[in-house]
Amino acid sequence: MQVERMEPERLRAVIVSAQAGDSSAYRELLDTYGRRLYGYFLRATGSHHDAEDLLGEVMLRLVSRLDKYDDRGRFEPWLFRIAANMVRDRIRRAKANPAPASLSIDSEAGASRADQLLANTGPVADGLLAEEASGHLQRALTKLDDTTRDMILVRHFGQMSYKEIADLFQCPLGTALARVHRGLKALRRMMGRNYESD
Amino acid sequence: MNLTEQQYERVARYLDGQDLALSPDEQAVRDEIVGDEGLLAPALAVPAEESQACIRQAKVLVEIGIRENALGGILDVDVPTEAMDRAWRRTQAALAKPQRRLLGIAAAAASIAAAAVLLVMTMISEQPRRPTTANNVAAAPKPAPPSRSAMADAYLASVWAARDPVMNFLAAEIDQLEADVVASAPPAPVDIGLDQAEMAVEEFWLDDAILE
Numbered sequence: 495m496q497v498e499r500m501e502p503e504r505l506r507a508v509i510v511s512a513q514a515g516d517s518s519a520y521r522e523l524l525d526t527y528g529r530r531l532y533g534y535f536l537r538a539t540g541s542h543h544d545a546e547d548l549l550g551e552v553m554l555r556l557v558s559r560l561d562k563y564d565d566r567g568r569f570e571p572w573l574f575r576i577a578a579n580m581v582r583d584r585i586r587r588a589k590a591n592p593a594p595a596s597l598s599i600d601s602e603a604g605a606s607r608a609d610q611l612l613a614n615t616g617p618v619a620d621g622l623l624a625e626e627a628s629g630h631l632q633r634a635l636t637k638l639d640d641t642t643r644d645m646i647l648v649r650h651f652g653q654m655s656y657k658e659i660a661d662l663f664q665c666p667l668g669t670a671l672a673r674v675h676r677g678l679k680a681l682r683r684m685m686g687r688n689y690e691s692d
Numbered sequence: 693m694n695l696t697e698q699q700y701e702r703v704a705r706y707l708d709g710q711d712l713a714l715s716p717d718e719q720a721v722r723d724e725i726v727g728d729e730g731l732l733a734p735a736l737a738v739p740a741e742e743s744q745a746c747i748r749q750a751k752v753l754v755e756i757g758i759r760e761n762a763l764g765g766i767l768d769v770d771v772p773t774e775a776m777d778r779a780w781r782r783t784q785a786a787l788a789k790p791q792r793r794l795l796g797i798a799a800a801a802a803s804i805a806a807a808a809v810l811l812v813m814t815m816i817s818e819q820p821r822r823p824t825t826a827n828n829v830a831a832a833p834k835p836a837p838p839s840r841s842a843m844a845d846a847y848l849a850s851v852w853a854a855r856d857p858v859m860n861f862l863a864a865e866i867d868q869l870e871a872d873v874v875a876s877a878p879p880a881p882v883d884i885g886l887d888q889a890e891m892a893v894e895e896f897w898l899d900d901a902i903l904e
Contacts, residue, residue, distance in 0.1 A: 520754045528747035533738040546746045550753040557757035631735040650729065650736055656704035668701035675700070675721060678728035685735075 500526050505569055513561050524553060527570070531577055534651035538581045538644060539588075540632055548584065552577050574652030575662055578644060585640055627685075634684035642677035649674060695721055 500508065500522075511519035531552060535545035555576055563572060635643050641663060648654050648662065660670040695703065695717060703722050706712045714722060 515758055517755055517758045520758060521751055524747055524750055524754060528750060529738070529740070529743045532743040532746050533736065536738055537736060542742070546749065549746050549750045553750045553754045554757045557754060627735045628737075631732070646732075647736075650733065655708040657708050660704075666697065666701070667704045668697040668699070671700045671704040671707070671725075672695070672697070675725055678725060678732065681732065682728055 509560065509563065509569065512556075513563075520553070520557065523556070527573060530651045531573075534574070534577060534647055535581065537632065537635060537647050537651075539584060540636060544584060548577070548580055552580060555580075568658075570652060571654050571658045571662075574648050574654060577652070578648055578662060581644065582640075630685050631681070634681050637684060638677050638680060642673045642680075645670060645674050646677050646681075693717060693720055693724070 508519045508522050512523060528549065532545055532549050535548040535552075536542060539545060539548070552573075556573070559576070563569070635647075638646075645659050645663060649656075649659060654662070656667060656671050656674075659674075660667045663670060665673075699715070699718050700721075702712055703714065703718050703725070706714055706718075706722060707725070
């Protein structure tokens with residue numbers, strides 16, 4: 495994955511500008527991290543609509559909370575920590591009220607969230623094979639437990655270290671890696687040939 | 693291949709950038725994880741067009757959020773102490789209202805209860821007393837209390853007596869004289885006839901009841 499990043503000096507300057515209320519600074523942050531955030535939300539919820547909603551929401555939280563950001567920490571883990579908490583809240587609500595937005599339970603029409611994702615993704619530039627692999631992966635992701643799925647996703651999209659993942663999920667470092675390892679193996683097994691072909 | 697918790701921790705530290713010498717088992721797991729992550733990445737990728745549309749929408753939201761934040765700063769004001777005090781007093785008054793209402797209800801209920809007790813007591817005092825013993829056995833009848841009319845007569849009599857003792861003396865003498873005359877006189881033929889007629893009527897009704 496090609497990761498959009500800012501140079502540390504530039505990022506610091508952008509954050510200072512954003513903290514002063516400069517809208518162009520926020521636009522720059524969104525241009526840099528928006529695609530990864532959207533990808534994380536889409537894979538975590540399996541819903542284009544939810545991902546779109548969460549992307550807007552995380553940016554609004556950024557606007558309201560950026561003045562509390564401590565520059566001594568790393569910005570990306572801080573940002574994805576907010577995003578991960580939002581996803582957890584969304585999943586919790588979806589489980590409490592499964593009909594409209596369940597990740598793992600089929601909808602009333604009989605279509606899983608993964609099928610809905612396929613129906614919602616629109617034009618896919620990378621072709622049918624990529625779309626098929628994407629759909630297979632989404633279905634496989636929904637079969638993982640919430641924590642393991644989220645660990646894999648914040649590792650990929652948030653570029654978090656395992657230490658940061660362990661902190662975020664409040665578990666020992668070895669446990670975090672063990673879960674990711676088992677989750678990746680399970681995904682490979684579920685994806686089968688489609689996974690290998692990519 | 694599965695590792696122990698400690699081995700996983702060493703691999704995690706290695707993947708996070710620490711310079712560690714991994715065992716062959718740890719190296720194998722490291723290679724497996726790195727390989728899986730590499731294979732997974734293309735499938736996780738999201739079409740650029742799709743994310744761009746959402747990013748454009750999020751930019752609008754950010755603009756709105758920034759303006760709201762700025763507006764919030766302008767709208768914020770220092771609250772005067774007097775205003776806070778007044779608000780607190782109103783709050784206290786609002787809190788006290790239900791207590792006052794309860795007190796009013798309690799007072800009304802107490803008045804109604806007292807009136808009911810008085811009414812019951814009055815009704816009881818109006819009824820003729822039915823004396824009973826401790827074993828609820830009817831006791832010997834006692835003289836009934838004087839009625840209101842009797843009390844009124846007694847009152848009037850006492851008033852009358854107080855006013856004219858001579859007249860009272862004369863009336864008593866007349867009453868005594870009448871009593872003496874009635875007691876000493878023989879029964880008149882009319883009275884004897886009336887007594888016989890009464891006895892005949894009683895016997896007639898008595899015989900009729902026995903025949904039925």
